[in-house]
Amino acid sequence: MRRPLVVANWKMNTNLSDAIVLATAIRDGVENISGVEVVICPPAIWLVEVSQIIHKEIGHLGLGAQNIHYMPDGSYTGEISAGMVRDVAKYVILGHSERRKNFAETNDIIARKTAVALDTGLIPIICVGEEKKSQNSVSEVVTQLKESLFGINKNELDQIIVAYEPVRAVGAEEPATPEHSARVIDQLREVLSIQTPILYGGAINAGNIYSFVQRPEIDGVLVGRDSLNAPGFIKICRIVSEYKRMV
Numbered sequence: 001m002r003r004p005l006v007v008a009n010w011k012m013n014t015n016l017s018d019a020i021v022l023a024t025a026i027r028d029g030v031e032n033i034s035g036v037e038v039v040i041c042p043p044a045i046w047l048v049e050v051s052q053i054i055h056k057e058i059g060h061l062g063l064g065a066q067n068i069h070y071m072p073d074g075s076y077t078g079e080i081s082a083g084m085v086r087d088v089a090k091y092v093i094l095g096h097s098e099r100r101k102n103f104a105e106t107n108d109i110i111a112r113k114t115a116v117a118l119d120t121g122l123i124p125i126i127c128v129g130e131e132k133k134s135q136n137s138v139s140e141v142v143t144q145l146k147e148s149l150f151g152i153n154k155n156e157l158d159q160i161i162v163a164y165e166p167v168r169a170v171g172a173e174e175p176a177t178p179e180h181s182a183r184v185i186d187q188l189r190e191v192l193s194i195q196t197p198i199l200y201g202g203a204i205n206a207g208n209i210y211s212f213v214q215r216p217e218i219d220g221v222l223v224g225r226d227s228l229n230a231p232g233f234i235k236i237c238r239i240v241s242e243y244k245r246m247v
């Protein structure tokens with residue numbers, strides 16, 4: 001069975017003391033929630049600090065970065081390598097729509113980052129999603145995923161996580177519908193292994209999570225804004241754990 005997952009993407013939010021308070025509250029809040037893996041992705045500069053908080057350790061609580069460079073090391077001022085992240089964390093978000101849009105990340109760049117992440121022992125959380133809903137949404141997202149996985153061996157598909165994040169839902173008022181998301185995810189599954197967790201992301205909160213976790217196609221969620229609010233985020237984790245035990 002695939003593991004249910006909830007990923008917190010803090011994006012470029014929190015100062016040091018906020019990060020400590022938030023990570024501590026999430027750690028304490030999910031300690032007794034079983035059956036779901038929770039991954040916190042703080043800004044890179046707080047990774048070490050947060051690792052010291054969560055590594056005291058609750059087995060189902062992990063740490064991830066929000067990006068890495070595709071080169072293993074070298075003269076890339078301001079960048080962070082997979083190896084650096086691997087020293088403190090286990091996961092890395094790749095290909096988030098904000099990076100595709102604001103930093104011109106292409107599928108080719110994401111494929112290179114995915115390769116270096118896997119070579120280094122990091123678990124990539126690869127984000128894909130269509131810009132606008134159209135008749136071609138499904139094929140657009142499938143192509144994006146195939147290209148973002150270019151060069152990856154079939155046996156490595158068990159070591160990645162995919163997040164379906166329709167761009168129009170990220171940071172928006174409303175998520176995509178669970179039905180549309182499940183339809184897309186069904187097709188993404190064809191490209192992946194039966195073991196690859198596939199998450200939904202975009203405008204998820206403690207109020208709308210129910211309709212997503214009820215879908216057997218959706219293995220969990222990637223949460224942006226609501227991961228900055230510890231009680232709401234912990235509630236999302238609890239609901240995912242309860243529902244995924246039933247579906």
Ligand code: PGA
Nearest residue numbers: 170171201202203224225
């Ligand atoms: P949101 O962000 O939950 O704030 O919409 C989701 C994401 O960026 O993954």
